[in-house]
Amino acid sequence: MSSEAKAGTVGAGVVGPGGVKHMKWWGWGVDGVGFHHEGKPKFPAFVLNAVGLDLLAAVPVSEPSFDDVPIAASVAPESLLHALREITGDEAVVTDNLLRAIHTYGKSLRDLVRMRANLVERWVDVVVYPEDEAQVLAIVRAAVEHNAVLIPFGGGSNIAGSLEPIATETRPVISLDMGRLRAVIAVDADSRLARIQAGSMGPDLEAQLGEQGWTLGHFPDSFTHSSVGGWAATRSSGMQSDKYGDIADIVRGIRVARPGGILEIQPAPSASNGPSVREMIIGSEGRLGVITEVTVQVHRIPEQRQVNAYFFGDWATGLKALQAIAESDAAPSITRISDSNETGFSLATSKGSSGIAKFISGTVIPKMMTGRGWDLEKICLSFIGYEGTPEHVKRTKRLVDGIVKAHGGFGVGTGPGVLFDQKKFDTPYLRDFLLDRGAAGDVSEFCFNGSATPEIYTAVYAAANAAYDSLGRKGWIMSHLSHSYHSGACLYFTFAFVFGDDPVAEYDLVKRAIQQAFVDHGGSISHHHGVGVEHSPWIEEDISTEAVAVMRGLFTSADPGNNFNPGKILPD
Numbered sequence: 001m002s003s004e005a006k007a008g009t010v011g012a013g014v015v016g017p018g019g020v021k022h023m024k025w026w027g028w029g030v031d032g033v034g035f036h037h038e039g040k041p042k043f044p045a046f047v048l049n050a051v052g053l054d055l056l057a058a059v060p061v062s063e064p065s066f067d068d069v070p071i072a073a074s075v076a077p078e079s080l081l082h083a084l085r086e087i088t089g090d091e092a093v094v095t096d097n098l099l100r101a102i103h104t105y106g107k108s109l110r111d112l113v114r115m116r117a118n119l120v121e122r123w124v125d126v127v128v129y130p131e132d133e134a135q136v137l138a139i140v141r142a143a144v145e146h147n148a149v150l151i152p153f154g155g156g157s158n159i160a161g162s163l164e165p166i167a168t169e170t171r172p173v174i175s176l177d178m179g180r181l182r183a184v185i186a187v188d189a190d191s192r193l194a195r196i197q198a199g200s201m202g203p204d205l206e207a208q209l210g211e212q213g214w215t216l217g218h219f220p221d222s223f224t225h226s227s228v229g230g231w232a233a234t235r236s237s238g239m240q241s242d243k244y245g246d247i248a249d250i251v252r253g254i255r256v257a258r259p260g261g262i263l264e265i266q267p268a269p270s271a272s273n274g275p276s277v278r279e280m281i282i283g284s285e286g287r288l289g290v291i292t293e294v295t296v297q298v299h300r301i302p303e304q305r306q307v308n309a310y311f312f313g314d315w316a317t318g319l320k321a322l323q324a325i326a327e328s329d330a331a332p333s334i335t336r337i338s339d340s341n342e343t344g345f346s347l348a349t350s351k352g353s354s355g356i357a358k359f360i361s362g363t364v365i366p367k368m369m370t371g372r373g374w375d376l377e378k379i380c381l382s383f384i385g386y387e388g389t390p391e392h393v394k395r396t397k398r399l400v401d402g403i404v405k406a407h408g409g410f411g412v413g414t415g416p417g418v419l420f421d422q423k424k425f426d427t428p429y430l431r432d433f434l435l436d437r438g439a440a441g442d443v444s445e446f447c448f449n450g451s452a453t454p455e456i457y458t459a460v461y462a463a464a465n466a467a468y469d470s471l472g473r474k475g476w477i478m479s480h481l482s483h484s485y486h487s488g489a490c491l492y493f494t495f496a497f498v499f500g501d502d503p504v505a506e507y508d509l510v511k512r513a514i515q516q517a518f519v520d521h522g523g524s525i526s527h528h529h530g531v532g533v534e535h536s537p538w539i540e541e542d543i544s545t546e547a548v549a550v551m552r553g554l555f556t557s558a559d560p561g562n563n564f565n566p567g568k569i570l571p572d
Contacts, residue, residue: 154230198229307417334385
């Protein structure tokens with residue numbers, strides 16, 4: 001493929017040089033896969049009540065045509081393209097418009113709205129696909145030498161604006177796609193450490209580890225379309241973090257390509273060697289260089305794994321139960337509870353003949369609930385995951401069951417949990433489904449100390465509803481708690497409303513109201529989605545003026561030419 005060639009296709013996906021697979025340019029995942037409400041009889045009524053959208057009458061927009069996208073010509077000079085081709089070969093340096101579009105934005109709702117509406121102010125100029133660390137290092141040096149901007153690209157799943165070029169950027173912009181660096185290099189069984197190239201995507205790296213009996217245990221929502229390097233660059237967290245930790249806990253060693261050479265942090269179990277450079281790199285979003293390899297903790301594939309579903313009478317009681325589980329000797333892999341709004345959503349999106357819906361569509365379960373004095377509009381659904389030896393699973397489940405019972409809840413077995421496990425990576429497709437029908441559906445999450453739970457939860461709901469009122473729109477918000485820690489947890493909010501005439505401005509108003517509520521009540525600006533440009537306006541409120549000054553000094557010293565993904569985390 002020459003620099004002017006067209007992107008290839010395999011099946012329903014777009015494929016770049018070296019067989020690197022990409023998501024579609026205008027939405028999540030690949031063509032032919034999506035959310036469908038057929039077979040979910042309660043979902044249309046739920047959406048109508050939640051946001052006023054009549055799915056039975058709504059006519060979805062037709063699939064966007066890339067032929068209609070007025071993509072600006074690349075401004076990459078021939079001298080830069082020549083230098084890149086000398087490093088990687090001609091086929092790995094691409095100015096094809098479709099691949100440039102795929103690499104210009106991530107997959108936030110804001111990204112997708114702008115891409116579909118042809119509201120792109122600055123396109124990536126060239127995409128380069130290195131095949132090894134030596135090529136990455138040479139590309140980094142070439143970018144600095146030619147005063148170009150370099151933006152690392154993993155799977156393209158980011159939803160915080162970490163991948164987009166700054167609109168006013170006049171220098172050539174290179175998207176450095178790490179997709180060809182996708183090998184599990186080695187596993188040290190004695191240390192339980194694995195060396196993995198940064199471009200390794202979730203399913204591929206788990207398959208490679210699984211062949212040897214290992215797992216990373218890191219399963220974010222974006223798992224199927226995100227890379228281990230991206231996880232490290234944005235401080236990702238996975239659904240089983242209660243057992244395996246967040247990516248900052250999992251990554252023990254790291255290699256980063258910088259103009260002066262390879263920055264290498266050895267995976268020592270612990271060290272007293274000054275401020276942690278490893279911590280500086282994790283979450284840096286490409287501003288300190290390009291992550292080429294990580295050394296991570298791995299675990300033997302558990303003998304047994306199951307996810308059980310539980311019901312509680314209300315949100316406050318469920319939260320107390322999960323806090324008690326966190327304080328106990330139980331060691332589940334997943335602890336998650338949905339508020340009543342999200343529980344209602346789960347019931348509405350479940351097929352009528354299976355899943356959670358079947359448990360409450362009959363008479364037995366509702367009678368059990370009403371017999372306990374529960375208001376069926378306030379019930380909350382929880383999922384608890386168990387992994388390990390059969391003995392460990394049995395013991396952990398017995399402890400959890402006792403705590404659930406002590407808080408008035410009850411379990412309904414593994415049936416709903418099996419379906420939760422099967423569908424856990426499908427949620428982003430619902431966002432596209434709503435967007436196709438003129439509605440927003442997006443998320444915001446943060447971490448907080450446990451004592452602030454009631455206050456901050458109420459404040460976020462109030463902020464979102466006030467934003468909807470200001471738009472004159474009927475809106476929806478729901479939440480779940482997950483990723484439990486010793487002193488607190490993550491609260492994850494999903495919000496939705498029907499767009500008016502200015503989707504970007506309306507989305508910004510609602511999203512910013514929610515984010516402001518986070519920081520006003522002592523929460524972080526993000527738990528696991530990174531900062532990018534969408535969360536950067538609140539960085540100073542979150543970490544303090546002096547901390548921002550230290551971070552800015554770090555970025556300036558490490559990147560005096562401002563070549564590495566400028567404008568992310570801190571506004572430049």
